[in-house]
Amino acid sequence: MLHTLKPNPGSRPTRKRVARGNSAGGGTTGGRGTKGQQSRVGKGRKFGFEGGQVPLIRRQPKMGGFTHPRRREYEPLNLDVLEEMLDAGSYDPASLREKRILRTRFPVKLLSRGTVSKKFTLSVHAASVNAKKAVEKAGGTVTIIQK
Numbered sequence: 672m673l674h675t676l677k678p679n680p681g682s683r684p685t686r687k688r689v690a691r692g693n694s695a696g697g698g699t700t701g702g703r704g705t706k707g708q709q710s711r712v713g714k715g716r717k718f719g720f721e722g723g724q725v726p727l728i729r730r731q732p733k734m735g736g737f738t739h740p741r742r743r744e745y746e747p748l749n750l751d752v753l754e755e756m757l758d759a760g761s762y763d764p765a766s767l768r769e770k771r772i773l774r775t776r777f778p779v780k781l782l783s784r785g786t787v788s789k790k791f792t793l794s795v796h797a798a799s800v801n802a803k804k805a806v807e808k809a810g811g812t813v814t815i816i817q818k
Contacts, residue, residue, distance in 0.1 A: 689702045743778065744777050745780035746775050746777040746780070747780055748767070748772070748779050748780065748781050748782065748795065749782050749784040750784060750786060750802060751784055751785020752772060753772075753791060753793075754787050757770070757772070757791070759789035759790045759791060760792070761794075762791065763794040764778075764779045764794070764795065764796070778796035779795045779796050779797075780796065780797040780798065780799070781793060781795045781803070781806075781813060782799050782802055783802035783805055786805065787805050787809045787811075788809055789809060790809060790810040791809070791811040791812075793806060793812070793814065794814045794816050795815065796815065796816055796817075797815065798815065
């Protein structure tokens with residue numbers, strides 16, 4: 672029955688009962704050493720206490736940063752790069768990677784640094800308002816693809 676269950680003999684050694692006299696093997700100081708804060712009754716201190724030194728949590732800079740857990744990271748694609756390295760035409764992320772303009776597998780975001788005069792038809796994951804206007808002003812189009 673459940674009430675008769677016992678651990679195997681020798682598998683659970685009996686604990687040493689300290690501070691029960693010198694003959695018991697753990698008397699006098701009871702394993703706490705001699706004097707000092709650790710030897711006293713009620714010695715518990717709050718978490719992070721460093722003996723009066725300014726604790727680590729208070730030494731840290733007050734304003735920590737924050738990274739959103741679902742932050743999307745994009746690879747930037749600027750207009751000046753398009754203008755300098757590509758001829759007018761239609762491009763998507765795969766073709767831009769083939770031409771070694773994009774280097775990572777991140778989604779692509781079109782940004783407005785520089786100017787564009789060629790007619791590009793671009794498919795990207797995101798685009799800034801000014802970049803989209805600049806491409807359309809040059810006679811091209813920007814299509815946003817969902818990822």
